[in-house]
Amino acid sequence: xxxxxxxxxxxxxxxxxxxxxxxxxxxxxxxxxxxxxxxxxxxxxxxxxxxxxxxxxxxxxxxxxxxxxxxxxxxxxxxxxxxxxxxxxxxxxxxxxxxxxxxxxxxxxxxxxxxxxxxxxxxxxxxxxxxxxxxxxxxxxxxxxxxxxxxxxxxxxxxxxxxxxxxxxxxxxxxxxxxxxxxxxxxxxxxxxxxxxxxxxxxxxxxxxxxxxxxxxxxxxxxxxxxxxxxxxxxxxxxxxxxxxxxxxxxxxxxxxxxxxxxxxxxxxxxxxxxxxxxxxxxxxxxxxxxxxxxxxxxxxxxxxxxxxxxxxxxxxxxxxxxxxxxxxxxxxxxxxxxxxxxxxxxxxxxxxxxxxxxxxxxxxxxxxxxxxxxxxxxxxxxxxxxxxxxxxxxxxxxxxxxxxxxxxxxxxxxxxxxx
Numbered sequence: 041x042x043x044x045x046x047x048x049x050x051x052x053x054x055x056x057x058x059x060x061x062x063x064x065x066x067x068x069x070x071x072x073x074x075x076x077x078x079x080x081x082x083x084x085x086x087x088x089x090x091x092x093x094x095x096x097x098x099x100x101x102x103x104x105x106x107x108x109x110x111x112x113x114x115x116x117x118x119x120x121x122x123x124x125x126x127x128x129x130x131x132x133x134x135x136x137x138x139x140x141x142x143x144x145x146x147x148x149x150x151x152x153x154x155x156x157x158x159x160x161x162x163x164x165x166x167x168x169x170x171x172x173x174x175x176x177x178x179x180x181x182x183x184x185x186x187x188x189x190x191x192x193x194x195x196x197x198x199x200x201x202x203x204x205x206x207x208x209x210x211x212x213x214x215x216x217x218x219x220x221x222x223x224x225x226x227x228x229x230x231x232x233x234x235x236x237x238x239x240x241x242x243x244x245x246x247x248x249x250x251x252x253x254x255x256x257x258x259x260x261x262x263x264x265x266x267x268x269x270x271x272x273x274x275x276x277x278x279x280x281x282x283x284x285x286x287x288x289x290x291x292x293x294x295x296x297x298x299x300x301x302x303x304x305x306x307x308x309x310x311x312x313x314x315x316x317x318x319x320x321x322x323x324x325x326x327x328x329x330x331x332x333x334x335x336x337x338x339x340x341x342x343x344x345x346x347x348x349x350x351x352x353x354x355x356x357x358x359x360x361x362x363x364x365x366x367x368x369x370x371x372x373x374x375x376x377x378x379x380x381x382x383x384x385x386x387x388x389x390x391x392x393x394x395x396x397x398x399x400x401x402x403x404x405x406x407x408x409x410x411x412x413x414x415x416x417x418x419x420x421x422x423x424x425x426x427x428x429x430x431x432x433x434x435x436x437x438x439x440x441x442x443x444x445x446x447x448x449x450x451x452x453x454x455x456x457x458x459x460x
Contacts (some may be wrong), residue, residue, distance in 0.1 A: 041390050041393055041394060042222070042401055043390075043393070043401065043440065043441045044402050044406055044421045044422065045093055045402075045421070045422045045438040045439060045440060046406065046408065046419040046420060046421055046422060046439060046440075046441060047419065047420055047421075047424075047425050047434060047435075047436055047437075047438060047439075048417070048418075048434075048435040048436040048439070049283075049417070049420060049428065049432050049433065050416055050432070050435055051249075051280070051415060051417075051431060051433075052431050052433060053248065053278070053280060054248060054277070054278060055249070055250055055252070056254050056453065057152075057252035057254050058253045058255075058256055058376050059073055059249075059253065061093050061097060061100070061256065062251055063182055064256055065097060065100050065101065065256055065258070066104055067348055067354065068256065068257065068258040069101070069104050069258055071258070072239055072241065072258040072260055073240070073258060074106060074241070074242050074260075075106070076109070076110045076176070077109075077111065078109040078110075079110070079111055079175075079341065080110050080111065080176060081110075081111045081112075081113065081174040081176075081179045082105055082110045082111065082112045082113070082175065082177070082240070083112075083114075083148075083168075083174040084098060084102070084112055084113070084114050084115065084173060084178045085115055085171070085177065085178070085179050085180050085181065085200050085204055085205060086114050086115070086116065086117060086133060086136075086138055086180065086369055087116075087118040087121075087181060087200065087204050088118040088121040088129075088136070088297055088298075089301070090136075090299060091247070092246060092251045092252060092253060093245055093253050094136060094137065094138075094437055095136075095137040095138065095142065095143070095178075097256070098103075098114065098138070098143060098252075098392060099142070099143050099144065100213045100438075101142055101180070102144055102145045102244055103144065103245065106144070106145070112145050113122055113145050113146040113147065113148060113170075113174070114133070114138060114145060114146070114148070115147075115149075115168055115171045115177075115205075115428045116129035116130065116132070116133055116147070116148070116149035116150075116168075117168065117204070118204055119203040119204060119207060119210065119211035119273065119369070120207070120208040120365055120366050120369035120370070121301075122295060122338070122362075123149055123340075123359075123361060123362045123365055123366075124151055124207065124208040124338075124366075124369065125367055126149045126151050126291065128338070129149035129150075129151075130147070130149045131338060132297075132336075133149070135336045135338065136298075136336070137400075144275065144415055148169055148170040150170055150207075151166070151207055151208065152169045152207075153167060153169065153205075153206060153209055153210070154157045154169050154172050156172060156236055156238070157232045157233065157234070157235070157236055158166060158232070159228045159231075159232045159370070160228070161228060163213060163225065163228060163229050163232075164209075164213065165206075165229055165232045166206035166207065166209050166210045167205050167206070167233070167238070168207060171205055172238065174238075175237070176238060176240035177238050177239050177240065178240060178241050178242070178243060179197045179200050179204075179205075179239055179241075179242045179243070180200075180242070180243040181195075181197050181199070181200040181204070181244070181245065182246070182247065183195065183196035183244050183245065183246055183271045183275050184243075184247075184272075184279075185276060185279060185307050185314070186199070186222075187270075187300060187301055187306040187307065188215075188219050188302075188306070188314060188372070189219040189220075189223055191222070191223020191224065191227075192218075192223060192227070192272075193227050193230075193265065193268055193272065194223060194268060195301075196244060196271070197230070197242040197244055197259070197264050197268050198226040198227060198229075198230030198265070199214075199226050199230075201226075201229065201233040201234075202214055202225070202226045202230055202233075203226075205233075208369050210229075210313050210377075211369045211370065212369050212371070213225075214226065215369070215370045215371045215372070216371060218316075218317075219312075219314060219317055230264070231265065231419050234261045234262070236334075239261045241259060241260065241261065242257075242259040242260075242261070242264045242267070242268075243256070243257070243259070244257045244267065244268060246271050246274050246275045246278065248278045249278050249279070249415075249416070250416060250456065251414070253414065254274070254278060255274055270423060279307065280308075280325070280413075280415040281307075281415065282308060282407055282409065282418065283420075283429065283432050284323075284405065284407060284430060285322050285324065286323065286324050286325075286405065287323070287324075287326070287406065288326050288327065288398075288405045288406060289325070289327045289329070289389075289392050289393065289396070289397050289406045290309060290327070290356055290376075290407050290409070291328075291329045291331070291389060291404075291406070291408040291409070291449070292304055292309070292323040292328065292329065292330045292331070292347070292409055292412065293332060293409065293410050293411060293412045293449065293451065293452050294332045294333065294334050294410065295329055295330045295333055295334070295337075295341065295344065295347075295354075295411065295412075296333055296336060296337035296340075296411070297336070297337045297338075297340050297342065297374065298336045298337060299334070299411045299413040300412055301342075301348065301440075302342060302347070302375060303330075303337070303340075303341060303342050303343025303344060304328075304330060304343050304346055304347070304411075304412045305412040305413065306320075306346070308323075308327055308412040308415070309323070309325060309328055309346060309412060309429065310324055311321040311325075311328070313345055313346055313347045313372065313374040314374075315372075325395065326408065327348050327349070327395060328347045328348050329348065329349040329350065329351075329352065329385075329392055330346075330347040330350050331350065331351050331354060331388065331448075332351070332353055332354050333354045333357040333358065334411075334424045337359055338359065338362065338365070339357060339359025339362050340366055341359075341363045341376075342363055342366040342367055342370075342375055343375050344358070344363070344378065345367075345374050345375045345376055345377035345378070345379070347379045348379050348380065348392065348395075349379050349380045349381075349382065349388045349391060350379045350381055350382075351383070351384055351385060351387075351388055352382070352383055352384070353384070353448070354379060355378070355381055384446060384447030384448055385443065385448050385449040386443045386447035386448075386449070387440070387447060402423065402425075404421060405423065405424055406420065406421040406424075407419065407420045407421075407424075408420075408441075408449070408451055410451075410452040417435075419451055422438040
């Protein structure tokens with residue numbers, strides 16, 4: 041089958057960012073962090089999410105706490121990620137650059153939680169045992185759209201309290217409520233956690249469409265609920281998308297937990313695969329191929345079931361135990377189901393095009409993206425060039441899809457990977 045020709049394009053996004061992150065954060069800490077007694081042990085939550093400047097932000101926070109006489113430490117706070125085990129969580133943190141030598145403080149991981157409160161509707165508030173034994177917790181997380189539910193509060197500080205610190209038990213309790221009630225649940229559990237008095241501050245991060253730090257706020261505990269809502273609005277304004285909402289085929293070069301909690305962001309690909317919940321009306325992509333899994337995902341291919349086609353290359357990297365445990369805990373088991381598997385990218389694309397059953401492949405609407413997080417540069421079929429807005433820059437003439445001798449798609453091979 042003859043493949044359609046493609047154009048290389050670049051999207052121009054809003055690019056406000058903080059220039060001097062360490063100076064900015066220190067000023068915020070001086071203004072909003074409460075007084076801390078000498079030698080007080082302070083737990084800082086660090087999850088599995090890909091966050092730009094993550095090491096700089098956490099190291100700056102650690103150094104500041106040490107300068108004022110506190111004894112900070114990092115706590116692995118990532119729900120069921122890392123296989124839900126202490127060893128798996130430590131492995132994830134190391135892959136993200138968090139080592140005791142680099143950060144300058146102890147790092148604790150555990151799969152053990154303590155029941156610390158109960159909400160008015162009967163939800164249990166769980167907390168990692170090391171964090172609960174500290175003198176205070178600073179909850180740090182990036183604030184963004186969630187991949188399963190909508191609400192005033194989605195993925196951020198409250199979810200870090202509910203799931204990150206709650207480990208597998210907290211994650212399972214939340215997901216049992218179903219998408220319609222998950223925002224309300226994290227608000228209720230988060231509020232109850234704050235009422236324990238153990239949270240001393242929140243550090244909320246919002247990134248622009250280029251993954252640069254646009255907002256970095258230190259928030260007092262009683263203000264977290266409302267402040268997070270305001271930051272979520274900012275995050276939505278920056279959220280990058282594929283510039284064409286209706287495609288016959290979307291090719292995703294790599295998936296992974298470093299790009300999204302679901303491997304491929306459901307808000308980008310327009311699929312959620314949650315039983316009983318209607319699929320999003322937009323964007324609408326008839327076929328989706330994912331060709332590879334990023335190494336920093338450590339074999340966790342949660343979200344592979346969102347695709348229709350994949351490759352032996354990706355399947356060879358899949359760790360079934362980690363993937364299954366993540367999807368069982370979330371209750372979204374369809375996201376772990378294996379798509380059609382082909383020897384290489386070229387065969388997978390050819391099969392997808394054949395499945396669309398059109399007489400002229402040149403008429404198909406196609407996009408190729410590096411992953412669902414980096415959407416500045418991408419490739420689209422040449423017939424879509426006339427549909428681009430003035431915020432999209434054309435970078436090439438129509439070109440053929442390029443494959444290696446092994447049948448791997450060559451696009452993005454030279455791109456810098458922020459999580460490599």
